[in-house]
Amino acid sequence: METTSTLKITKRDNSKIADVDFNNLAFGSVFTDHMFSVEYVNGQWQQPEIVPYGPISMDPSAKVFHYGQAVFEGMKAFKDDQGDIFLFRPEDNWERINTSSARLAMPELPKEVFMEGLMELLKLDEAWIKAGDGNSLYIRPFHIATQPGVSASPSDRYKFMIILAPAQSYYSGEVSVVFAEKYSRAASGGVGYAKAAGNYAAQFYPTNLAKEEGYQQVIWTDANTHEYLEEAGTMNVFFRVGDKLLTAPTNDTILNGITRKSIIQLAEAAGITVEVRPVAVKEIVEAAQAGELKEIFGVGTAAVVVPFKSFAYKGEDHKLNAPENSYGVQFKKDLNDIQYNRTEDKYGWRVAVK
Amino acid sequence: METTSTLKITKRDNSKIADVDFNNLAFGSVFTDHMFSVEYVNGQWQQPEIVPYGPISMDPSAKVFHYGQAVFEGMKAFKDDQGDIFLFRPEDNWERINTSSARLAMPELPKEVFMEGLMELLKLDEAWIKAGDGNSLYIRPFHIATQPGVSASPSDRYKFMIILAPAQSYYSGEVSVVFAEKYSRAASGGVGYAKAAGNYAAQFYPTNLAKEEGYQQVIWTDANTHEYLEEAGTMNVFFRVGDKLLTAPTNDTILNGITRKSIIQLAEAAGITVEVRPVAVKEIVEAAQAGELKEIFGVGTAAVVVPFKSFAYKGEDHKLNAPENSYGVQFKKDLNDIQYNRTEDKYGWRVAVK
Structure with missing residues (x-):
């Protein structure tokens, strides 16, 4: 001892x-x-x-x-x-x-x-x-x-x-997501922003229902109207429309993800416009229909970045074709380079264990 | 063995x-x-x-x-x-x-x-x-x-x-309650109707805040608008306006309480009008102001019936003076009489252990 x-x-x-x-x-x-x-x-x-x-x-x-x-x-x-x-x-x-x-x-x-x-x-x-x-x-x-x-x-x-x-390296396979229309993850005024154990159990049943329909994850929408996209339950979510990145603001229903905020900083440093604001289901569906929706990806500690290959809403699947210059792929590389000590750490994020 | x-x-x-x-x-x-x-x-x-x-x-x-x-x-x-x-x-x-x-x-x-x-x-x-x-x-x-x-x-x-x-007999003391204006217990589409452990932990912090202000319990309102009264977290709630009883319908945010449904049945058998429908904060405040609000009580297994002596809303306390013919007191006696085998059990609720 x-x-x-x-x-x-x-x-x-x-x-x-x-x-x-x-x-x-x-x-x-x-x-x-x-x-x-x-x-x-x-x-x-x-x-x-x-x-x-x-x-x-x-x-x-x-x-x-x-x-x-x-x-x-x-x-x-x-x-x-x-x-x-x-x-x-x-x-x-x-x-x-x-x-x-x-x-x-x-x-x-x-x-x-x-x-x-x-x-x-x-x-x-x-x-x-x-x-x-x-x-x-x-x-x-x-x-x-x-x-x-x-x-x-x-x-x-x-x-x-x-x-x-x-x-080991987290390979999630090809991930199709569905936007929540009925079930909810978090109430405003509730504990959605906390990493509270009960927030996770609450998602298992509706996620199982989504899996039975062929989707791997649910992107939760606000419990009041189901009109705004919140998070994926174990990951925050980014939407790339044209060359802009959109992500929901953290509030009392959305986890203040460390990968999320790091990516916002990396994106801004790279000159990418990041709009941190409520993201409507409607605008994402319309962007997909107009061919403007380039990427949706989940971000979190376990997987860093998970690109989604499609999203479903009201029974309709919308495919996403990852562009050559994928933001998600780039951010994952940037973060991994810092994490594995392969690059300069401009932001002071890396902490040596000694 | x-x-x-x-x-x-x-x-x-x-x-x-x-x-x-x-x-x-x-x-x-x-x-x-x-x-x-x-x-x-x-x-x-x-x-x-x-x-x-x-x-x-x-x-x-x-x-x-x-x-x-x-x-x-x-x-x-x-x-x-x-x-x-x-x-x-x-x-x-x-x-x-x-x-x-x-x-x-x-x-x-x-x-x-x-x-x-x-x-x-x-x-x-x-x-x-x-x-x-x-x-x-x-x-x-x-x-x-x-x-x-x-x-x-x-x-x-x-x-x-x-x-x-x-x-032993559950004596809660005099209970003052406050209607929730900011925090919430349950999201629609969530797990509020389940007796899920996480629903209880989520209430402790806002209940502590209420206690610091001199209230013993919170009556939760809907997370969307905070305009409708839901439940007290460990108890369903009844409001007596004049000689009518009001209680919220059970849905995905409200527990389907066994004491609640038993009391609805007892009340109806006693010829009391029971309205099971969304109960607006506004109508309860107005009923209190008009002198029509006779009783508010919580009901649940642990305490059977807990009369509330006052409720607070937007910083204002509204006192309740229990009437002589209190419904709450009567229902507690009726239920206890069945539970302790002191009366006929018309409804088949009592089950002998043997």
């Missing part, structure tokens, strides 16, 4: 890494040797710990099971050809999990606890991060309510954890 | 009941000796079990923690003066947890598994049900996603459990 300032580290005796086939990783299904954990009790965060990855013991009445106080983040670590490890804008994830926590009446975590836990965990399990384009370590910080008791009120105990899953 | 048909029962060696002060029970904080549990694996519900109440082991990547696939029910068991035990419309809870599960892309549980588990668990822990008005055993069935893995898709493993908490 080692102890750094306040962090207690208990190492696993033998790594299980030899059992892992790094060429056949289903996303988010294999976890590394260790995990980070810190409990909130009596109004205070307790001793943070890194321990061997393994099951946790929960009272069956723990509030996370009954009232859904649970928020999370998604991040990645990358290894360059020299074996150095980098994160991408990690403080933004720390800020956002606290924004999410506040909306769910959960305590915020101090930055130093988050960052130290993350850095030490990555150093300990650094062998699990493989170099090479597409390889990364997916990082899942999450925060759950652990107080036993079924009264419908905020928990007084919490557990914040970080777990790590090695990931 | 005993086995009934398919249910396996493992008893606790010594009951912990002697340690419990039944005159000082905080709601939902003390649990009985046993719990019911059944797992869903490989597309099938497995051997149901009753085991001693205690912690469960969960992988930290279990989907309930990350994506919020979790639904629950609330029910009660009552004991009459002869020591016989009764449930109130239990099949409706079974139906509703399956409705909730379907919306969250979770498997439905067969009725016989639910009912047998419930009945056997109640018989085993029947000493925890105290006779006498106000005493009951609160029953919490719940259903959670247990598959390890952080890909955002429905779980392929689940756990369905029932836990039991002895309860």
Whole structure:
């Protein structure tokens, strides 16, 4: 056992890494040797710990099971050809999990606890991060309510954890999307802007219905009118009309995506006009009919950029033919170059793990 | 160990009941000796079990923690003066947890598994049900996603459990409510009609804000316009204007409450006009100003009926003076009389546990 300032580290005796086939990783299904954990009790965060990855013991009445106080983040670590490890804008994830926590009446975590836990965990399990384009370590910080008791009120105990899953290049296949006409992801005045666990479960059933009709994803529209395009549930969405990029403003129903805001900055630096404003279903359908709609792509940490090959609305499919100078392809390359330390980082987004 | 048909029962060696002060029970904080549990694996519900109440082991990547696939029910068991035990419309809870599960892309549980588990668990822990008005055993069935893995898709493993908490008469104190003007509970096209865990966490923060201003509960309004009154989050709501009762229709944002529908039936049988239709904030404010608003009360399993002493809207408090012939008080008595086996059960709502 080692102890750094306040962090207690208990190492696993033998790594299980030899059992892992790094060429056949289903996303988010294999976890590394260790995990980070810190409990909130009596109004205070307790001793943070890194321990061997393994099951946790929960009272069956723990509030996370009954009232859904649970928020999370998604991040990645990358290894360059020299074996150095980098994160991408990690403080933004720390800020956002606290924004999410506040909306769910959960305590915020101090930055130093988050960052130290993350850095030490990555150093300990650094062998699990493989170099090479597409390889990364997916990082899942999450925060759950652990107080036993079924009264419908905020928990007084919490557990914040970080777990790590090695990931390969995310190939989603050809993705056809459908614009939501009936079901909704988020209410205005609700928790759609938070990475709240319940936002995801709510999408599974309507997404299954879309899959039965041959679509891989739903692009959610506003719950009030279904006239404005919001996000894809696990990704923000960009629309390229002519040479302009359109994306919805973040508000209380749309996640403030880190990939989204990075791409807006990259696009503007490249001289591309970006309109951050409500995007009407009608204008996208009309642009498609006029041949002006060049690209729709989803953006997020897991996949970086996912180009959509078609969208459906009111039973009609609209095909998209990716142009030669695809913005989506370019942004993915630009971001990956920064993430893998292959290019200058003008924006200060890359953070070395050491 | 005993086995009934398919249910396996493992008893606790010594009951912990002697340690419990039944005159000082905080709601939902003390649990009985046993719990019911059944797992869903490989597309099938497995051997149901009753085991001693205690912690469960969960992988930290279990989907309930990350994506919020979790639904629950609330029910009660009552004991009459002869020591016989009764449930109130239990099949409706079974139906509703399956409705909730379907919306969250979770498997439905067969009725016989639910009912047998419930009945056997109640018989085993029947000493925890105290006779006498106000005493009951609160029953919490719940259903959670247990598959390890952080890909955002429905779980392929689940756990369905029932836990039991002895309860005393629920005295909520004097309850002032505020009509929601900014925050929302549910999106149309969303999961508001399901008893989904995430619906509750989403209310905690705005409810805390209301509490800071001196209100105990929020009555949620529609997320689109905030012009129509929906529900109180853990209770449906009735408004008495003159001698008429108004309550919102159940739809995709409002829970189909069992107490709610029972009260509608009781009211109609008593010759009271019940209007089940959208209830505008405006008409309630105007009725209050005209002296026509006699009562507002919340209804639900935990408290049966909670009269509200005032409501606030746009910063103005409107006091309610409960009339002598309070509908709320009468319905609570009528329901309790059926629940405690003190009166004829015309509707077939009471189910004996034996």
